[in-house]
Amino acid sequence: MKNRFILSVLVLLLAPVFFVLASPQPEATGPVKLTIAGRDGVYGNAMQYATDEYTKGHPDVTFDVLKLPYNSQYEKVVIDMKSGTGSYDLIMIDDPNAPQFQKAGWLASLDGMLKSKGETLDPDFISAAVKLGRYPYADSGTLYALPHVGNVEMFAYRTDLFDKYGLAKPATWDDVLADAQKLKQMDPNVTPVGFRGVKGNPIVSGFLPIFWAFGANVLENNKATVDSPQALAALQYFLKLKAYAPQAVDTWNSAQVRDALYGGRLAMVTEVWPSWVGDLNNPDKSQVVGKVMVTAHPRETAPSSPVIGAWLLGIPKASKNQSAAFDFLMYVTGKDMQIQLADQFGIAPSRKSAFQDPGLLKKYPWFPGQEAALENARARARTNKWPEIETTFGTYLQLALIGQMSAQDALKTANEKIQEIIQ
Amino acid sequence: MIKRRTMLKYIVKNRFYYAILFPAFAVVVFLTVYPVVQVVANSFYKYNFLSDERLFIGFKNFSSIISDDIFQTSFVNTIIFSFVGTLLEVGLGFALALLFYGKFFGRRPAMIIVIFPMMVSTMVVCSVWRTLYQFDIGLLNYLLKAAGLGPVGWLNNPHLALFSVILVDIWQWTPFAFIVLQAGLLSIQREVFEAASIDGAGYFRTVFSVTVPILWSQIVLVVLLRTIDTFRVFSKVYALTGGGPGNSTETVSFFIYREGFVYFNLGRASTASMYTLVVIALIAVVYIRQIMKEGDV
Numbered sequence: 015m016k017n018r019f020i021l022s023v024l025v026l027l028l029a030p031v032f033f034v035l036a037s038p039q040p041e042a043t044g045p046v047k048l049t050i051a052g053r054d055g056v057y058g059n060a061m062q063y064a065t066d067e068y069t070k071g072h073p074d075v076t077f078d079v080l081k082l083p084y085n086s087q088y089e090k091v092v093i094d095m096k097s098g099t100g101s102y103d104l105i106m107i108d109d110p111n112a113p114q115f116q117k118a119g120w121l122a123s124l125d126g127m128l129k130s131k132g133e134t135l136d137p138d139f140i141s142a143a144v145k146l147g148r149y150p151y152a153d154s155g156t157l158y159a160l161p162h163v164g165n166v167e168m169f170a171y172r173t174d175l176f177d178k179y180g181l182a183k184p185a186t187w188d189d190v191l192a193d194a195q196k197l198k199q200m201d202p203n204v205t206p207v208g209f210r211g212v213k214g215n216p217i218v219s220g221f222l223p224i225f226w227a228f229g230a231n232v233l234e235n236n237k238a239t240v241d242s243p244q245a246l247a248a249l250q251y252f253l254k255l256k257a258y259a260p261q262a263v264d265t266w267n268s269a270q271v272r273d274a275l276y277g278g279r280l281a282m283v284t285e286v287w288p289s290w291v292g293d294l295n296n297p298d299k300s301q302v303v304g305k306v307m308v309t310a311h312p313r314e315t316a317p318s319s320p321v322i323g324a325w326l327l328g329i330p331k332a333s334k335n336q337s338a339a340f341d342f343l344m345y346v347t348g349k350d351m352q353i354q355l356a357d358q359f360g361i362a363p364s365r366k367s368a369f370q371d372p373g374l375l376k377k378y379p380w381f382p383g384q385e386a387a388l389e390n391a392r393a394r395a396r397t398n399k400w401p402e403i404e405t406t407f408g409t410y411l412q413l414a415l416i417g418q419m420s421a422q423d424a425l426k427t428a429n430e431k432i433q434e435i436i437q
Numbered sequence: 438m439i440k441r442r443t444m445l446k447y448i449v450k451n452r453f454y455y456a457i458l459f460p461a462f463a464v465v466v467f468l469t470v471y472p473v474v475q476v477v478a479n480s481f482y483k484y485n486f487l488s489d490e491r492l493f494i495g496f497k498n499f500s501s502i503i504s505d506d507i508f509q510t511s512f513v514n515t516i517i518f519s520f521v522g523t524l525l526e527v528g529l530g531f532a533l534a535l536l537f538y539g540k541f542f543g544r545r546p547a548m549i550i551v552i553f554p555m556m557v558s559t560m561v562v563c564s565v566w567r568t569l570y571q572f573d574i575g576l577l578n579y580l581l582k583a584a585g586l587g588p589v590g591w592l593n594n595p596h597l598a599l600f601s602v603i604l605v606d607i608w609q610w611t612p613f614a615f616i617v618l619q620a621g622l623l624s625i626q627r628e629v630f631e632a633a634s635i636d637g638a639g640y641f642r643t644v645f646s647v648t649v650p651i652l653w654s655q656i657v658l659v660v661l662l663r664t665i666d667t668f669r670v671f672s673k674v675y676a677l678t679g680g681g682p683g684n685s686t687e688t689v690s691f692f693i694y695r696e697g698f699v700y701f702n703l704g705r706a707s708t709a710s711m712y713t714l715v716v717i718a719l720i721a722v723v724y725i726r727q728i729m730k731e732g733d734v
Contacts, residue, residue, distance in 0.1 A: 089698045096486060114487055213681045262572030264682045265593040398487065402700045409507070413683045416595055 045074045046338045048103040051091050054081040056289050057106070057163065057325065060359040064346045067354075075338055084108070095120040100332030103339040107159055107326045109146040114398040116149030121158040121328040127340045128157075136365075138349065140164060140388050143324045143364040151396040159328035160347045163289070164364030166388040167223060167321040168380070169312065170275065170283040170291065174305040175204065183307070187227055187251060187314045190282060194258035197281045206258040208280040212267045213412035214405045219321060220285040221411055223311040224248050224255075226319035226392060232403065233395045238432035240407060241425040244315070249414060249421040251314075255284070256415060264416050276300045284311075287323065288384060292360015295377065308380035310387045322391035324364065364388075399435050406431045476714075479707035486701035498708035508709065511687040514599055518688060519667040522606045527659050529607065530614025531652075534622050535644065537615075555612040563676035566605045567592070570677075592678055595685035602673050602686055610666070614659045621655035622648065654727070661724040665717055689713050 052061045058081030065077035080102075082090065088111065094101045095115065107115055115121050124147075128134060135144070135157065143164045148155030171184065176193075179200050184190045194206035210216035225232075228248035231239050239245070256263060260274070272290045274280045278301040291308055293299040311318045327347065329339045345351060352368040355361040357377065362384070363369055369385035378384070394400060410428035413419040419427070448455060480499070483492040502508050537548060554562065569576045570591035578588040591601040625648070633643045649656070671690035674680060680687040680695075689709060697706030 085699070092487065092701065118487060212679060213683070214679065260573070261588075262590055262593045265572070265678075402702075405695065405699060409684065412681060416593075416682045418595060418683045 045076070046335050047076045047078060048335055048339055048342060049078045049080065049101060051080050051082065051087060051094075051102040051105040053087055053106055053325070054083050056292070056359050056361070060355045060361045061106075061346075063358065064351055064355065065342075067351070068342055068345055072341075075342065095330060095332070098332045100330060100334050102330055103333040103335045104343060105328055105330060106162065107328055109322065109324045109326055110394045110400045110404070112146055112159060112326055112328075113149065113151070113396050113400070115328065116158050117398050120331060122331045122333070122336055124157040124160065124329070124340070124343075127329075127336070131340070133344075138365045138367050139347075140364055140366060140385070142322060142389055142391050142393075146322065146324050146393060147326050147328070151393070159326035160343060161324045161364035162327040162347055163325035164362045164388050165287050165289065165323040165325065166362065166384060166391045167219065167323060168286050168288070168291075168308045168310065168384060168387060169223070170286045170306050170308045172204075172278075172281050172302065172305055173307050174302075175201065175281050183309070184282075184312050186312050187224055190284070190312055191251070191255055191258075194255065194282065198258055201281070204281050205260050205274070205279055207255055207282045207284060208259055208266065208271050208274050209255075209263065209284045210266050210268060210271055211256075211259075211263040211412065211415055212265060214408040216267050216408070217411050217415065218404050218408040219323070221248070221252055222321050222394070223284070223319055224252055224314075226321075227311065227314040227316050229314075229316040232407065232432070233397070233436065236436060238429045238436065240432060241422075241429035245425055246421060249411070249425060252411075253414065253421060264412060275306070276302065278302045278305075288362035289360055291380075292378075309383050310390075318390075320387040320391040322388065322393050362388075397436065402435050403432050406435065473714075476707045476710050479703050480711045482704045484702070484704035484707075486703050491704075494704075498704050499711075502705060502708050502712070507684055507687060508689075508692055510684045511689050511692040512712075514684075514686060515668060515670070515688045515690075517599060518603055518606070518670055519664055521600070522603050522610075522667040522670075523660055523663040525603075525607050526611045526663050527614045527618075527656065529611045530616075530659065531618050531656070533611070533615040534619040535648075537619055538622050552612040552616060554609045555616075557609070559609070559672045560676055562605060562609050563673055566608075567677055570601055593682050595682045598678055598682060598685045602670075602677050605673055605677065606667060606670065610663065614663065617655055617659050618652060621652045625651055657724070657727050661720060661727075664720050668713070668717060668720070 048065075050061060050065070052058055058079065061079050062081075065079055069076055080087075080090075087106065088108070091102065091105050091107075092114075095105075095118070105115075139161065141153065143161035144157070145151060145153060145155075147159035147161060148157050175181075175197065176183070179196060181193050181196065182189075184193055190207070197204065197206040209220040211220070225245060225248045228244045228251065230242055230245035230248050233239065260266065268287070268290060271280075271283060271285070275283050275286070275290070276294065276299060286308060291306075294306055294308070295303050297303050310320055327343055329336055329343065333339055347364065349365055349367050352361075352363040352365050353371050353374060356363050356368055356371075356374050360378075363374075366385065368374065369381050375381050395403065397403070407428050410419065410424040410431075414421050414424035481493060481495060483490065483494045483498070485491075533551060537544060537551075572578060572588060572590055572593060575591070577591060581588060590597065592598050629647060629651070630643060633647045638646065669690050670688050671694060674686050674688050674691050675694070678686040680691050689712070693706050693709045693713070696702045696709060
């Protein structure tokens, strides 16, 4: 009897505590601090600028912007998402990794937030970039992230050298090879072509526009197809092109490509991203002001296939400040901020209006081409196994590039391994 | 039975000390034993951290990893790295200890310069060496070109890249071997060397017949510590080559990192860790046996 009494008293005392803990936590009102898991370098500087500007207009919202290297950012975000601790209120996601986050249900639906605020998604966003934030990957998929950086891979060539030696803009990859041969004979001071050769993501990103233009695919109907005749033709072409690239191209990453392009040491670059070329016409940083054209990739047996590489911004489901995070997300992907970030940091916009801004068009004359490339860009395979597929493919591509495997053997082994991964 | 009862009595008698030791012991168990048990358990599962897929597959991870060509290359590279790195670090460290045993002008500043690399963060060391190794504008190739020789692909030649990474490790960790061996050398009475000299032993005879046997336990200690450390090499590979070109600088730690933190295949990463654990445990056993042998003397 006595025990029952004590138990009843305890239940009565603890019940309010239980209800408080069990009831959904209301969002914090008053000052809010948003934590953003962002990238380092120019992306980090741009995000810092955007947050500083936002705080000026919203003094009750402050930010902690984490500027992390690529691998570290991915690891930290994945571990936090999985544990559901809600350490971050906004996360930057490289688009090939988006399916992992979307499939796992780690991100809050933006459709619901738009609806609750009585808004709809602005049609000014370029649809190819928005689609990356949807799951399933379709125009009708649920929206989980918005494109903060509308990156698309492009091709660059030196107009002054092409004019000097009477060469036309390369329309096909065969033209690129022929031009590289001519440039090597005509100008010993310039390296005909450059690209990223580091294994993993860099070499795959650089190779994909060639691979796709030769009609090859990484996956078809959930089967690995990197050993197809088209893939072999693409890799054999890539190896031929290597003869006209710098000797140490196997160790070249974005910094080396960018430095060589800005320093006027390359005649063609098969892979440039908008953030690499932001200062191309800045005389303080570039020796080739007005001498480089950035354009869509050449075609081959298939049409030109620019690779989309957008950076998305999503709100983790576990974030305790979803409403404030959503407001900032709309601000940072808004037209005005997109124009400012493009102007000051060279960040690629994801809105049509930003591409058509007169000031930006003057500064970046290749913007119409970039916008067209982004509209028609092709996404990497939408699978949550992409990081593993890419690393495997990139390893064997490089083994072929450095001559440790024949093109045929490299593709055959890569195909077997990729098939194992997707099974 | 009697032994157990005596032990129990001993514990009861000293229960206060055991009680105050318990929290620290519990923390140690939680931080060391628990992760190891978890790794052992995970190694028997097909376990993906992202998808939460966790399927018991017995020894399948062990067989698939051992037959994985990248793991095989990583393992061989790790053995080469560990063997060459340790041998040269200890050899050079010993040579430096002998050199600094004598007195010469500028000995103190020279010693500071020699031990400096060990005090610098590995990432800084790698940044410096990456610049030195740069094919087009690196200092090493600049000097080679100035000497009329062709440039060398320090990090992009698959036959050379691993040794370039080993060289950085040697540069950074030879001072460690030097410091330990020099401390041992300084603890030897000078009279021992004088006696050897009176007996007619030359310099090299004294080194190999007197110094090395006396310093043997320190040499073994340094060899084992450096072997264990080099066997786990990760940061230098990560910062200098990323495992490339091809798989020429892949190491077991890098393989584990990629499986665990890029693919989040915790089952395979745990299995690869188990292989590493076995090798390091074997090295540790050798060391413990050596220490115990010294204790018996």
